Amino acid sequence: MRENQPEGANHIQDPKDVKNLGVLITTTGVALLINADNTLEACQTLAASRPAEHGLSGPVDCVELLNESEGVPFVGHDEDEPILGVDMWVDDEGLLLDSKNLNPFASIMAGQEIHGDVVLFGSHKGETMSIPWPAFEKIFTSAWIDETTSEQFVLSHPTRGYWTVDEARLVIDSLDSMGRFDVSPSDEPEEVMMPRFVEQGKRNNAATMFALLGFEADEYRGMMNMAAKL
Numbered sequence: 001m002r003e004n005q006p007e008g009a010n011h012i013q014d015p016k017d018v019k020n021l022g023v024l025i026t027t028t029g030v031a032l033l034i035n036a037d038n039t040l041e042a043c044q045t046l047a048a049s050r051p052a053e054h055g056l057s058g059p060v061d062c063v064e065l066l067n068e069s070e071g072v073p074f075v076g077h078d079e080d081e082p083i084l085g086v087d088m089w090v091d092d093e094g095l096l097l098d099s100k101n102l103n104p105f106a107s108i109m110a111g112q113e114i115h116g117d118v119v120l121f122g123s124h125k126g127e128t129m130s131i132p133w134p135a136f137e138k139i140f141t142s143a144w145i146d147e148t149t150s151e152q153f154v155l156s157h158p159t160r161g162y163w164t165v166d167e168a169r170l171v172i173d174s175l176d177s178m179g180r181f182d183v184s185p186s187d188e189p190e191e192v193m194m195p196r197f198v199e200q201g202k203r204n205n206a207a208t209m210f211a212l213l214g215f216e217a218d219e220y221r222g223m224m225n226m227a228a229k230l
């Protein structure tokens with residue numbers, strides 16, 4: 001699998017540990033390459049996250065981004081390789097929950113309004129599996145949003161290459177704890193939008209840092225508060 005990894009994910013340390021690679025895209029623009037053993041459980045945990053008092057996860061639904069008849073080869077260009085589709089897994093109740101903001105990034109991909117965080121996986125004959133590399137490479141940079149930029153969009157783990165589902169959930173919980181801004185395009189003046197986007201960018205960076213450290217946002221805040229009192 002190592003030789004078939006796309007640019008930006010070629011430093012995965014232990015390919016033998018890779019089960020199913022997918023991409024989490026939050027409403028705030030955090031995109032992570034994730035590794036999941038159980039894809040359904042991963043989608044429920046990440047795309048349909050809930051507070052602990054509501055069971056931590058909810059139901060998910062599938063939006064077909066690319067069906068198998070129009071799919072791309074999973075590995076290389078061998079005609080014998082299976083042709084995969086690409087599915088976007090979404091919160092089935094996202095439209096009903098006030099906490100689920102519009103996801104402008106997923107909405108662009110799907111060509112329809114998508115609310116809440118989403119997870120992308122590949123599909124073949126009814127089975128969910130790793131996202132096809134050509135599809136990953138398509139979204140790895142922000143060029144699919146703005147062709148004038150090559151800025152990285154999907155964030156690989158700095159040492160492992162992929163993020164675990166638990167780490168990705170820490171990112172989601174931290175974003176929810178800090179509060180999310182609506183980063184959807186609007187007709188608001190730039191001087192109104194930019195401070196909001198800048199602040200959300202800081203929160204995105206903090207959330208990924210919390211996951212790297214193994215802390216949730218509340219735990220990190222508590223530690224900083226205690227340190228300030230010393």
